[in-house]
Amino acid sequence: MFIEQATIFGFGKWVDYTIDFSSDNAIYIFGENESGKSTLHTFILFMLFGLPPKKREFYRPKTSGKLGGRLTVQDKGIRFTIERFHEVDNGAAKCYTSDGIQQDEQWLKNRLQGMTYASYQSVFSFSANDLSQVSEMNENELGEVILGIGLTGSKNLYAIERRLDDKMGDLFKPYGKKPKINQQLSKLQDMQIRLDQYKQLEASYYQKKTEANNMKTAITATKEKLEKLTNDRLFLGKMQHAQPSIQMYKTISKQLEDFPEHIPFPEDGITRLEKWKEKMLPLKSELAILQDNEKKYDQKIKNLQMHQLEKSILDQAEKMIEAEKRYDHLISEQNKHKADKDKQQIQVDKELEELDLHISREELVSMALSFQTEKTWKQIKVDSEQISLEKEQLQTEQNQIDRQRHHLQQQKSVLQEKLHSDNKIHEWQEKLQAVDEFAAKNYLKTFKEQQQNDWAKQRVRKRKAANYILIGLVFIGMIVGMFGILGTHTVSIFSSLLLVLLGMGQWFFQRHSIHEMDHAFMHEDDMPIRTNEINESEREMIMADLEKQHQYRNQIDAIEEQLKGLEIQYLKWEEKTYQTAEREKRIARQVQDQQLEYPFLSNMETSFWPELYYRLKSVIRMDKQVQDIAANFNKIICELEQIQEQVNTFFEQANREMKNKSIKQKFEWIHQLLDNHHETTKQMTYLTTYKKDAVEKQQQLQQQLQPHQMEIEKLYKLAGVNSEEAFYEKSRELKEKQDLLQKKDSLYQQLSAIDAEQDWQHMLQNVRDEHTLQLQLDQVQEKMKQCTTDLDKKRQDLADINAEITSIEGSDNISQLMHELEFEKEKLKQQAEQWAVVKSAKEILLQTKRTYRNKYLNKVMELTTDYFQELTGGIYVHVFPPVDDSTFIVENENGTRFHLSELSKGTVDQLYVSLRLAVSKSMSEKHALPFIIDDAFVHFDSIRTKRMVHLLNRIANDQQVIIFTCKKEVADTADNKSFIKLQNSIRIH
Known part of the structure; x- marks a missing residue:
């Protein structure tokens, strides 16, 4: 992709500014600090990738309302212009190709092949800030960062890996104390120690429980012993008081001998007799009242039966009551519909008055606004606004083309004034040609003289060599011939002759070749040699003038090409203008059609049509509701009339006098009629129920009186009497005998309590003396005192043991600690899982780095070595990537290797x-x-800067390079390369 031109309508400090990048593949943009270099850099990235709204708002110009611009690029043979505006489509891109086709943001993303803003910054862009960050790192960190950039093109890879390491270090270290998992392990270890201590305490709990049980058994035995002693003491005490009771017992026994052995009388006879008599009295009184009430109920029922309604009239009245409910509901609905109708009608009239369209109700009812109408009005609004925007853009483009054409024509005029005539240029060229011919002939003459001198020396050597070879071959031939003559060998003689002939032949050949060379060097050039007509300084001035004239002509040609491009742009602008005008006419026809169909649109802007559509749609809907309410209102009136007819028919039969009354009075009369009937029926029901209850109660009272009478007769029979008086006499006699028996029994119980297991009758006859009883009593009390002291001690010991047991049982430390331990184990598990996730992420990152290393590292390192060697002037000839824990290593021309820490800051920056x-x-x-x-x-010295510029120019042969710099040296070093000076928006070549 090649950036040709950038047009800034407004971005930061740049407003209505055009910058041309097409002069060369390597563009140097020079400007002092705060001259807008970074803003221009950001504008290019904004046009390619876009920016979020907040960041775009940051670059809104202070002196212009527009924020955006255009960027013209060449990509794979396709020339197109990227256009972005902050206010249009939320900064989305519009791309216009050379054939006039408009493309969207997605098309641009496809051209960029998925490249994003961040990826571009990481791969194709870097600044002095990156170098400053690198210089602050240590050796290992710098090696890893450089390797990360070399592998992935992202300087954040090392930072991500460091964050993963920090995260793992925060979670766990094998010998650390502060990481979370280490702290959690220590916490779990402490909790386990506390849990073991609690478990030991729990083991002592069972031992104390055994001691407590044994102590309870001993206390129980002591209590039993104390209880026995207490019984003995009580027995002895009673024995001391037994003598008076025995005497009284003998007296009572003698009195009982005067009463019969058996007196028949029912138990609690008097009480039972009074009871039955008391129960029978209210029953008899109630029975008399019920009999009287029964007669009254019969009379009232006969009177009520005479006032009941007939069955037919009752059924019709009930139907009228149901009709009344419907009638009341319809009246309510009628009032509601009337109120709704009036309210809706007022709203419709208000809406029509606010719209002020002079639309009648009839027109409103017949008006049909379809979905297509809504779509058409919206489209007309959008098209009208788009036409306005396009006309504004076309005007802007025309102004820009005119400004560029005027600027280029001025430049062309200035350059044409600097051009000399063709005769003058031809004269300069002839002078230079003559000088060049003179220099060439002098050079040839000098070269020939040098060759002649060399040939003279070589000729002597060749003659000597030929003579030496001839003499040697003749000598060898003579020796071989002598051996042949002496030995009569014909072959030897022939060989000797052949050697002599070879020696003479090479001697003649060398002589001939020397003669030919002498003849060649003796040939003289017939052309006369002229003297130098101009000196060297004049020659350099002529060459400089010719170079300037050549540059002027090239610049004029470039300007003419640009003017041709502007003409093409102007033709395209005219085509766009024509298309826009045609679209405007088409939209005007659509507007006219709609105004013919809907005349009220004639005096309204198209921008308000969609809103008007929704308002009209709402008014039509409200008017339809008014019509629906009116229809329902009429239905209710019809149904009310039917109900009134039914009521009149009823009163023809029931009460003609009520015929002329109001419907409300008629319904009230029916209600009163039914209420009276229901009240009469209710009273008859109550009276019937009361009568039935009275009869049933009479039967119940008679049944209740019968068992009472039988019980009284049964009491008389048990007492063996026939009258109530005899019954009371026998009761008195029985009571006296029972009192004596009760006293005797009481004495018997007192005496039996002394010693239940002995025969107290016999004991009375053998009573112990008082002194013996007192002695036995003292002994028992002494034993009780000793036993009580022992019991108190054992109880205190048991209380101490129980207190310890209660303390253990009441403590929930074990369960709470076990719960906390499980919770902390779960927390440790979660931390371990988190550590495993981070560990896996780091392993995946390392694996990705290794994979990327194996795929791209060799190629990247070859290019790095090539560039580094050129930047360092051949001092360093190889760059080795990090291996294991090592860092980058560089090798110099002598084979010596250096780590990053051994290099200077400038050399590290070059790497x-x-x-x-x-x-x-x-x-x-x-x-x-x-x-x-x-x-x-920016921190390179002049030598490194020149090497850097040379390298960038070489890279620019295959890839466009844009360099922003504040160093004048860079612009000066980039000789014969176009550069742009950012100063008052002036273009410099």
């Missing part, structure tokens, strides 16, 4: 720049995007 350029070069095979550098070598 970083080389690696970034290598990454961009590798990625440009897929994403052929321009490479943007923002003051990345």
Whole structure:
């Protein structure tokens, strides 16, 4: 992708500014600090990738309302213009190709092949800030960061890996104390120790429970012993008081001998007799009242039966009551519908009055607004607004083309004034040609003289060599011939002759070749040699003038090409203007059609049509509701008339006098009629029920009196008497005998309590003396005192043991600690899972780095080595990537290797720049995007800057490079390359 031109309508400090990038593949943009370089850099990225709304708002110009612009690019043979505006489609891109087709944001993303703002910043752009961050890192960190950039094109890879390491370190370290998992393990260990201590305490609990049980058994035995002693003491005490009771017992026994042995009388006879008599009295009184009430109920029922309604009239009255409910409901609905109708009618009239369209009710009813109408009005509004925007854009384009044409024509005029005539240029060229011919002939003459001197020396050597060879071959031939003559060998003689002939032949050949060379060097050039007509300074001035004239002509040709491009743009502008005018006419026809169909649209702007559609739609809907309410209102009136007819028919039979009364009075009369009937029926029901209850109660009272009488007779029979008086006499006699028996029994009980297991009758005859009883009593009390002291001690011991047991049982430390332990174990599990996730993420990252290393590292490192060697002037000839825990290693021309820590800051910066350029070069095979550098070598010296510029120019042969710099040296070093000076928006070449 090649950026040709950027047009800024408004972005930061730049307003209505055009910058041309088409002069060369390597563009140097020079400007002092605060001159707008970074803003221009951000504008290019904004046009390619867009920006979020808040960041766009940051770059809103102070002196212009527009924010946006255009960027013209060439990509794979397709020339198109990217256009973005902050206020249009939320900053979305519109792309216009050379054939006039408009494309959207997605089309641009497809051209960029998925490249994003962040990815571009990481791969194809870097600045001096990146170098400053690299210089602050240590050796290992720097190696990892550079390797991360070399592998993925992202300087954040190392930061991500460090965050993962920090996260793992925060969770767990094998010998750490502060990480969360280490702290959790220590916490679990402490809790386990406390739990073991609680378990030991729990084991002592069972021992104390055994001791407590044994102590309870001993206390129980002591209590039993104390209880026995207490009984003995009581027995002895009673024995002391037994003598008076025995005497009284003997007296009572003698009195009982005067009464019969058996007196028949029912138990509680008097009480039972009084009871039965008391119960029978109210029953008899109630029975008399019920009999009287029964007669009254019969008379009232006969009187009520005479006032009941007939069955037919009763059924019709009940139907009228049901009709009344419906009638009341319809009246309520009628009032509601009337209120709704009036309210809706007022709302419709109000809406029509607010719209002020002079639409009658009849027109409103017949008006049909379809979905297509809504769509048409919306489209007309959108098209009208778009036409207005396009006309404004076309005007802006026309002004821009006119400004550019005027500027280019001025430049062309200035350059044409600087051109000389063709005769003058031809004269300069002839002078230079003559000088060049003179220099060439002098050079040939000098070269020939040198060759002649060399040939003279070589000729002597060749003659000597030929003579030596001739003499040697003749000598050898003579020796071989002598051996042949002496030995009569014919072959030897022939060989000797052949050697002599060979020696003479090579001697003649060398003589001939020397003669030919002498003849060649003796040939003289017949052309006369002229003297130099101009000196060297004049020659350099002529060459400089010719170079300037050549540059002027090239610039004029370039301007003419640009003027041709502007003419093409103007033709395209005219085509767009024509298309816009046609669209405007088409929209006007659509507007006219709609106004013919809906005359009220004639005096209204098209921008308000969609809103008017919804208002009219609402008014039509409300008017339809008014009509529906009116229809329902009429139905209710019809149904009310039917109900009134039914009521009149009823009163023809029931009460003609009520015929002329109101419907409300008629319903009230019916209610009163039914209420009277229901009240009479209710009273008859009550009276019938009361009568039935009275009869049933009479039967019940008679049944209740019968068992009472039988019980009284049964009492008389048991007492063996026939009258109530005899019954009371026998009761008195029985009572006296029972009192004596009760006293005797009481004495018997008192005496039996002394010793239940002995025969107290016999004991009375053998009474112990008082002194013996007192002695036995003292002994028992002494034993009781000793036993009580022992019991108190054992109870105190048991209380102490129970207190310890209660303390253990009441404590929930074990359960709580076990619960906390399980909770902390679960927390440890979650932390371990979190550590495992982070560990897995780091392993995946490392695996990705290894995979990327195996795939791209060799190519990236080859390019890095090439660039680094060029930037360092051949001092360093190889760059080795990190292996295991090592860092980058560089090798110099002598084979000595150095780590990063052993290099100077400038050399490290050169290595970083080389690696970034290598990454961009590798990625440009897929994403052929321009490479943007923002003051990345601001700290380079002049020599390193020249090497950097030379390298960038070489890279620019395959990839566009845009360099933002504040160093004048860079612009000066970039000789014969176009650069742009950001100062008062003036373009410099």
